[in-house]
Amino acid sequence: MKRLIKIGEYETGKLNNICDVAGVLVGHVTVEEGPYHTGVTAILPHSGNMFKEKVVAASFAYNGFGKSIGLMQIEELGSIETPIILTATLNVSKVADGLVSYMLKDNPEICITTGTLNPVVMECNDGAMSNLRDRILGEKEVFEAINNAKGDFLEGNIGAGCGMKCHGFKGGIGSSSRVITIGDKKYTLGVLVNSNFGSSNGHDLVIKGRAMGELIKDYNLKQEEDKGSIIVIVATDAPLDYRQLRRVAKRCEIGIGKTGSYAGNGSGDVMVAFSTANTISHFDEPVEKSIVRFSEDHINKFFKATVEATEEAVLNSMLHSKSVVGRDGVKVKSLNEYKELFSDLLEK
Numbered sequence: 001m002k003r004l005i006k007i008g009e010y011e012t013g014k015l016n017n018i019c020d021v022a023g024v025l026v027g028h029v030t031v032e033e034g035p036y037h038t039g040v041t042a043i044l045p046h047s048g049n050m051f052k053e054k055v056v057a058a059s060f061a062y063n064g065f066g067k068s069i070g071l072m073q074i075e076e077l078g079s080i081e082t083p084i085i086l087t088a089t090l091n092v093s094k095v096a097d098g099l100v101s102y103m104l105k106d107n108p109e110i111c112i113t114t115g116t117l118n119p120v121v122m123e124c125n126d127g128a129m130s131n132l133r134d135r136i137l138g139e140k141e142v143f144e145a146i147n148n149a150k151g152d153f154l155e156g157n158i159g160a161g162c163g164m165k166c167h168g169f170k171g172g173i174g175s176s177s178r179v180i181t182i183g184d185k186k187y188t189l190g191v192l193v194n195s196n197f198g199s200s201n202g203h204d205l206v207i208k209g210r211a212m213g214e215l216i217k218d219y220n221l222k223q224e225e226d227k228g229s230i231i232v233i234v235a236t237d238a239p240l241d242y243r244q245l246r247r248v249a250k251r252c253e254i255g256i257g258k259t260g261s262y263a264g265n266g267s268g269d270v271m272v273a274f275s276t277a278n279t280i281s282h283f284d285e286p287v288e289k290s291i292v293r294f295s296e297d298h299i300n301k302f303f304k305a306t307v308e309a310t311e312e313a314v315l316n317s318m319l320h321s322k323s324v325v326g327r328d329g330v331k332v333k334s335l336n337e338y339k340e341l342f343s344d345l346l347e348k
Contacts, residue, residue: 008308028159066268126163174317226264255310
């Protein structure tokens with residue numbers, strides 16, 4: 001897919017999305033019919049059995065106005081043991097139930113000869129564009145999204161991003177990646193966002209350093225403060241440990257802020273970061289296990305790559321999105337309708 005906007009200095013991976021991290025897969029289910037503009041997005045850290053081969057992970061809530069499930073155990077144990085599912089706020093419990101069903105299907109040991117399961121489900125509120133009260137998403141969509149997961153995917157108003165708004169424009173799923181070279185080694189870091197934050201009419205939007213608020217003259221949505229959310233998933237093939245991954249996750253907020261966000265009171269800014277370099281076996285773990293740990297002397301490169309990729313992923317979520325008429329007949333415009341204001345900043 002052609003790169004739309006270049007942010008920062010580091011080169012991107014071949015796809016410029018989170019699937020540039022080898023083994024990571026992403027799948028969507030989108031529901032666009034009648035009053036519904038909603039969906040599910042699944043991120044699989046690898047294609048194997050996530051319960052049996054967990055990945056090292058960390059989470060961070062910069063502003064905790066959110067209803068995610070599973071973050072407490074990530075923080076306590078430093079691992080993820082299911083696919084990560086993104087969806088709409090009131091569907092979290094139903095989607096988590098569906099994810100449990102999916103995992104039980106392939107793991108008959110759970111709650112019989114071994115312990116329980118920690119499903120990871122994260123959310124943004126698409127109620128402004130979709131009839132969220134009907135809670136139409138559940139097990140069927142979870143199974144379908146996971147089974148749809150591939151090594152490349154569409155961005156914009158698709159999957160969990162179908163009903164999202166960002167800075168008042170159509171938001172949703174966006175992604176970007178960075179390749180980090182240290183000596184003779186190359187590492188990849190990828191970011192995926194579900195963007196649903198920012199004031200309602202582009203007043204605070206910044207594109208590559210250009211303040212857009214004073215340039216957008218005819219966008220007459222009622223001015224509302226920032227009360228949306230953003231979910232950020234960071235993946236890397238570098239052997240970062242739990243503590244290092246949490247430090248990386250924190251830097252996502254800098255990238256978000258560079259697009260004009262101030263992380264408003266009602267905005268859930270929640271991040272999860274994982275590494276595919278060291279897996280944790282659920283069974284037959286030795287008493288002692290040697291793992292490769294990344295040197296802190298070079299971690300600044302990962303901080304910078306995270307900021308760059310997050311900023312670009314947010315902008316991609318808007319640039320890949322089309323205008324949508326929401327459930328009450330209100331049109332949420334695509335940022336592309338104002339492209340003449342920033343076309344010189346885009347890649348040719």
